[in-house]
Amino acid sequence: MKNNMTNSKSILYAYPRWVVFQLLERCNLHCRMCYEWGEEGSYFGKKSLEQLEIGTVKKVIADCCEAKPYFELFGGEPLLYPQVDEVLSAIRYYGCNVDIPTNGTLLERQADMLVENEPRRIWVSIDGPEEINDTQRGKGVYKKAVAGIKKLYETREERGKQFPMLGVTMVVTPLNYKYIERFFLDELDTSMLGWVSMEFQLYTTESCCKKHTQIFKSEFGVEDTPCARGLIRDISDFKEIDITELIRQVNSVRSHLREKGINVIGYPKTMEKENLKNFYSADWDKMSDKRSSCSFPWLYVEICANGDVTPCHTFYDFTVGNIYKESILDIWNGERLSRFRKYTRKNLFPICTACSRYYSDL
Secondary structure (H helix, E strand, O other), rough: OOOHHHHHHHHHHHHHOEEEOOOOOOOOOOOOOOOOOOOOOOOOOOOOOOOOOOHHHHHHHHHHHHHEEEEEOOOOOHHHHHHHHHHHHHHHHOOOOOEEEOOOOHHHHHHHHHHHHOOEEEEEEEEOHHHHHHHHHHOOOOHHHEEEEEEEHHHHHOOOOOOOOEEEEEOOOOHHHHHHHHHHHHHHOOOOOOEEEEEEEEEEEEHHHHHHHHHHHHHHOOOOOOOHHHEOHHHHHHOOOHHHHHHHHHHHHHHHHHHHEEEEEOOOOOHHHHHHHHHHOHHHHHHHOOOOOOOOHHHHEEEEEOOOOEEEOOOOOOOOOOOOOHHHHHEEEEEEEHHHHHHOOOOOOOOOOOOHHHOOOO
8 A cells, every 4th residue: 555655646746747738839810819829929920930749749648648647739729730630649548638729710620530539628719709709819710610619519419429528718808898698698509518718818017027027037047038028918908897797797607607507617716896906907916816826837837839848838938848858757857847846836926917827726
């Protein structure tokens, strides 16, 4: 019994438990609000775009498989990756689970492949009714995404499969917050869904970003933080939001969907007026959802499209190694990540509140 416990503890710490692949830096639509591909995003206008080699992706999966980590495929748009079927097949071979966030425009074309490979969840990003969504994401995107959900659902049901489960993610912005009820209660066929996520648009301020850059330079020798700059917003961008009406709509939708047996998540979790006033005025230290530390560096790793490895989903400015130069397990157990863990055990960075993982329950 003692040996089993020792082995279990060894696996817990020696391997990442959640691995995200940013398969490629490519997207098939232009989302105005995206922190990567939006007009102020860190990738917008980038001259050269990277893509992970399939052999390297498979090696990482094999190296990590003993701990049965949860995988996630990211981008850009992950369904644009030419060998996405091979990635899913490899993950399935080792008995691991995988989630895929997508803009939904390729779901109809990829439905057979996805049902065959059974990822655990497909998250489709739709930002409201058709005219609202397409204002943010491009003309015709809404119809493609909805048609893709329907095709994937019907294909799964025809084959008697449980997976992939389907979820819709709505990012709440000043443009679409008045349409939350209309979208979920009147226009979207939620009978096909197992999950819904309502996520407020995350951001940082210019002053927070400057402090963040200074800390990264002094503590880790990182000279610049362009990814962090992609999340800067002025709090005046949110001044027109009627917080009382926003709370009413979110709670109405939550109640309705949960009655139908649909899992509802999102952030911030605390739907109270004072809490959201603090959120939209950048007073994150006053929020009920405030955190003082981050446990993700002990559990989580993200592999960027150029092979760089980072312990954070949102801020690719800090890397702890590159999988083309050393193995993922050497990086995971290496000195650079160890130093990062030591810092984040007691400290958060000024822009951590702009990371979706900040609000995650592990």
